Amino acid sequence: MLRTEIKPDNFTYACIIRACSESFYLEGLKLVHCGVTVSGLGLDSICSSALVTAYSKLGLVDEASWQLFSEMRSMEMMPDGYTIVGLLSGLSDSSLITTGQGLHGLCLKCNLDSNAHPDLVTWSALITGYSQSGDCGKALFFFKDLNMEGKKADSILIASVLAAVAQIGNVGPGCEIHAYVLRHGLESHVMISSALIVMYSKCSFLGMGTHVFEIMPEKNIISYNSLILGLGLHGLASEAFRVFDEILRNGLKPDEYTFTALLGACCHAGLVKDGREIFRIMKD
Incomplete structure (x- = not known):
């Protein structure tokens, strides 16, 4: 068909995509996906549904999630913080983020920047995503913004920021976060205390890390x-x-x-x- 003047439509591609998935032919699926994109059918609902099903069947959940997200944007559906968290949890370490528009750019495109009063879930997505992708400065920047907005971070988010501090080896921000933990009565959380131990140790303050361990009520x-x-x-x-x-x-x-x-x-x-x-x- 491709060697003739007849152009495949969305139903044609959907059939080929299904054939690739049922025969577990990943390389063929990627080639067909390229053909779909070049043909301008990348956001077609029939092609998108077929691609999501195919990638899911082959165990490529990240690719399926990204395809669904792209379709949402084409339908002008506004993703919320939970959508971004679900997407970033799979993509924060992948080339779609590191070589694409970036974490912050993604959230800006979804109108989830700081001017749009993001919720705690969105803040968590940004901070955790930046921490995991190695941009610790941005993670700390958004954590401070979160505090200025008057929102209270949970134990998972605080542990993620402490991990970012440990990567850069700067004890100053770590002490500020420790003070935040004490002010909000979060020192009894095992996850937070464990993250404090690692942070102080990697910042060459092992004595402080050992002290945190010794006063933990539960280990x-x-x-x-x-x-x-x-x-x-x-x-x-x-x-x-x-x-x-x-x-x-x-x-x-x-x-x-x-x-x-x-x-x-x-x-x-x-x-x-x-x-x-x-x-x-x-x-x-």
Whole structure:
């Protein structure tokens, strides 16, 4: 058909898309998708529905989500904060964001910038997305904007911002966030306290991180892992092993992050023999 003057329409492409998905022919599906776009049918409802179904069947949920989002915009449907969160959770680390319009540009196109009074969900999408994509400065900027708007961040959002601070190794903003946590009575949240331990450790304030751990009213494997990671980063392998023994005494089950932190401690301290022992424990 393509070698003739007859042009395939939306029904033609929908049939070919379905054939690709049913035979799990991904490369063919991508080629057909290109053909759909070049033909100006990329936002056609029949083609879009076929593409969403095909990508979903092949397990490519991110591509299906992006196709649905594009169709929403073509129908002039205004996505809300929940739509953006769902999209960014799958796309924040992908080339669609890093080589495309960017996180902020995406939200600006959806009229979700700061002038549009975004809700907490939208703020979370921006801050978490910037943190995950490595733009920690923007994550901190929007966290301050959120505070100026008088909105209260939840534990997940605060942990995400603390992770951003840990990446840049600047303890100043981390102390400000710690003060925010204390003002709002959030220090009892295990997720927040664990993030504080990692932040202080990576910013070379291990003593503060250890203090946060010691005053935690409740500890779980995540908080123990955070402390082991911090001790290992500072070459205190013997202390890291002491904490590991405490995990076992308290009946907690080590996970892959526990062993990763312990092996890192062995690496920093040059403890080959102890590293082999940890590997043996992992296998057992």
